[in-house]
Amino acid sequence: MARAVSTPPDAAHPARRPARFATRGHDAAAAHLATLLADAPPHALLIVGPRGAGAGTLARDAVATLMCGEPVDGGPCGACRACRLIASGSHTDLVVISPTGASDEIGIDPIRALAAGLALFSVEGGRRIALIERADKMNEAAQNALLKTLEEPPSRTHVILAAAEDSRLMPTIRSRCAVIRLGLPDAKQASELLGERLGVDAPTAVRLLRMSSGRPGPLIEAEATGDAARAHAQIRRQILDFAATQPHARLGQLGALVADARAILVAGADDGEAADGADGDDSSDDAPDIDVEPKKKSPAKRSAKPTPAERRAAATALLRLWRGVARDLALVSTGAVDQIAFPEDRAEIEAVAHRLPPATWGEALRAIDKTLSALRRNGNPELLLDAAALSWPTL
Ligand SMILES: [Zn+2]
Known part of the structure; x- marks a missing residue:
């Protein structure tokens, strides 16, 4: 005992x-x-x-x-x-x-x-x-x-x-x-700690902490900045805008979205299993949008042309973020507004969520989960992202 x-x-x-x-x-x-x-x-x-x-x-x-x-x-x-x-x-x-x-x-x-x-x-x-x-x-x-x-x-x-x-x-x-x-x-104390250690304002610290699923450690280790929080908000906004964009027009935006997602993948997490290799389940509700493996690789080695592992990691990061948007849309559309992951984005989410039947967003969430599973089983990152963009609901 x-x-x-x-x-x-x-x-x-x-x-x-x-x-x-x-x-x-x-x-x-x-x-x-x-x-x-x-x-x-x-x-x-x-x-x-x-x-x-x-x-x-x-x-x-x-x-x-x-x-x-x-x-x-x-x-x-x-x-x-x-x-x-x-x-x-x-x-x-x-x-x-x-x-x-x-x-x-x-x-x-x-x-x-x-x-x-x-x-x-x-x-x-x-x-x-x-x-x-x-x-x-x-x-x-x-x-x-x-x-x-x-x-x-x-x-x-x-x-x-x-x-x-x-x-x-x-x-x-x-x-x-x-x-x-x-x-x-405690979220309040952890945000204050981030404000002190990272030199970011209070709303930024709160958003960064949410991106890290409430864990300040990876953010401090990676010396995360306000840029990561702004890029995160921007990616989520673009995904929300997808609903009002014709499916084929979305494909042209994916390259930039992947690059942005790679920029907020703070450091080192360059194999797709970075989050928690233990159960391999990175689609769980609390999978962080920002993550960092304890230091084991030199960031200086990063080359201009991403390796296959980096492409996979960036696609995974984008899909996790995408999943977060789908989850928030599904929650808002079923009335569970108080459970969304980023309450500061509430107005933007509501503006999209209520324009389609609630079941739409539940299906969209399951589709993103399937895409993440396919990516884990070595599916081609670019093809999977294209398919996800094409099948995303259209207003
Ligand atoms: Zn002493």
């Missing part, structure tokens, strides 16, 4: 997020973590949350708190020697492991090195900590090696894991960890 610690803190521990935590939009979980670390820091802590939603940041807050010599308010003080060493990335008693290489996984070697490192005496005289980022990328051998360390943890050592999908971790690892689960961050 996992020692699940997902309940909110009790009255003796007021729910307040430590002031110096970098985590935003997860106040209850942050306060809960602070309480846990102050009371009885676990040897192994697993923080699980959707990719880009803040699990990695909360894991770093946990590291900083455990290392801090004089914690304040349940979090790091930010001023002591340990805090300064952590901030500069030079604390000798902290080992950080993340996936590397073309396979984007964590193999057994760094985990063996971790075990050897934790067995040594602390250089700074305090705790020794291993942070494993994107721990669900550990291969089987790595997980087996980690399990040995978790079974017999040296004293004053901690292993902190951040993961998007704990189902990929062995049950024996999960059962030895205190677990904190995160959902998506």
Whole structure:
């Protein structure tokens, strides 16, 4: 049984997020973590949350708190020697492991090195900590090696894991960890964070966050700009305009639309399965319109002529966006206006939706889903886009 610690803190521990935590939009979980670390820091802590939603940041807050010599308010003080060493990335008693290489996984070697490192005496005289980022990328051998360390943890050592999908971790690892689960961050706080980090105004931050399905991480990593939000709004507007355009006239606009979609495919996501290879289902309702794989490829390598993989990725990006428009049209036409993905586009959607029978948009949505499936099964991107444009409803 996992020692699940997902309940909110009790009255003796007021729910307040430590002031110096970098985590935003997860106040209850942050306060809960602070309480846990102050009371009885676990040897192994697993923080699980959707990719880009803040699990990695909360894991770093946990590291900083455990290392801090004089914690304040349940979090790091930010001023002591340990805090300064952590901030500069030079604390000798902290080992950080993340996936590397073309396979984007964590193999057994760094985990063996971790075990050897934790067995040594602390250089700074305090705790020794291993942070494993994107721990669900550990291969089987790595997980087996980690399990040995978790079974017999040296004293004053901690292993902190951040993961998007704990189902990929062995049950024996999960059962030895205190677990904190995160959902998506509070949208208001996440938008404010984007405003600060990306230097965009509030409406732009809100739109970018929606494009990323509520996950600020990919946007910050890709240093997204207001241009991405404007291009996104423009593509959606053009797709809405398709209904008033003769089918064959739409074909001439597809090239520019694909190029725009490629421009907001922020970085690195240049194979069509970029979103979440796990289930291969990128047509689900919460598939983001903007996405980025954790850095593994050099963007400098991008050539003028798109590779087949880039063409496929751009077509997929455009079709996902297109699907979002179809979904919003279907929702508005059935009266579910409050469920549309981009409420700021409501007037434009309503102007088109009510001009055709509601069933039209449901069928259009299913057609786009079929096109996305065909693209996943290696269909020709350009031919599929042409077919989608021709079969889109006409007013
Ligand atoms: Zn400190």
